[in-house]
Amino acid sequence: GIQVEQSPPDLILQEGANSTLRCNFSDSVNNLQWFHQNPWGQLINLFYIPSGTKQNGRLSATTVATERYSLLYISSSQTTDSGVYFCAPKGGSQGNLIFGKGTKLSVKP
Amino acid sequence: GAVVSQHPSRVICKSGTSVKIECRSLDFQATTMFWYRQFPKQSLMLMATSNEGSKATYEQGVEKDKFLINHASLTLSTLTVTSAHPEDSSFYICSAPDRTYNEQFFGPGTRLTVL
Numbered sequence: 001g002i003q004v005e006q007s008p009p010d011l012i013l014q015e016g017a018n019s020t021l022r023c024n025f026s027d028s029v030n031n032l033q034w035f036h037q038n039p040w041g042q043l044i045n046l047f048y049i050p051s052g053t054k055q056n057g058r059l060s061a062t063t064v065a066t067e068r069y070s071l072l073y074i075s076s077s078q079t080t081d082s083g084v085y086f087c088a089p090k091g092g093s094q095g096n097l098i099f100g101k102g103t104k105l106s107v108k109p
Numbered sequence: 110g111a112v113v114s115q116h117p118s119r120v121i122c123k124s125g126t127s128v129k130i131e132c133r134s135l136d137f138q139a140t141t142m143f144w145y146r147q148f149p150k151q152s153l154m155l156m157a158t159s160n161e162g163s164k165a166t167y168e169q170g171v172e173k174d175k176f177l178i179n180h181a182s183l184t185l186s187t188l189t190v191t192s193a194h195p196e197d198s199s200f201y202i203c204s205a206p207d208r209t210y211n212e213q214f215f216g217p218g219t220r221l222t223v224l
Contacts, residue, residue, distance in 0.1 A: 033212065041220070
């Protein structure tokens, strides 16, 4: 099955800093989502981005499907951005998402 | 976006008891729902796919007799952990795809602790 690798595994930022999270996947996909898991475990949909670039406030994402990677940009980070960010392409045999191990982001005040 | 709810959010039970977790799509119908499990500091792993009106499909290594899934309506899927043991303690999360089957939405999760 498809393999998903996320980097970096851990990231510590000072409030106001910018960051780029990367997601590489082993096979071609036509569906990919980014999520933020908050400290209570809730997965929050950030982007549905099978290809191209999207922006939502301080966050933006780019997927280059032909090169099998996706990037999540966080600008002017805030403490509320802390949590784990997951990349999840749709690649399971049941139409399910396949999750990477995530990037744990800690934003310090 | 679509809203998925789960109940209960947290349950603590004694070893040997059964626990039922409900997953509901609140503002849309879902013929398919997915059940994931997440151990501490790990990623989400698919346990089973719940299909309305038919048997669930279980991933390799998941005991179907232990994790009973019932998708009785287009808005409700239930996961019953039978004869729970401490090793079943985990965070259980359900998801459902929207009408286009492109984007998936997740419930808030159920934290199960088996003593």
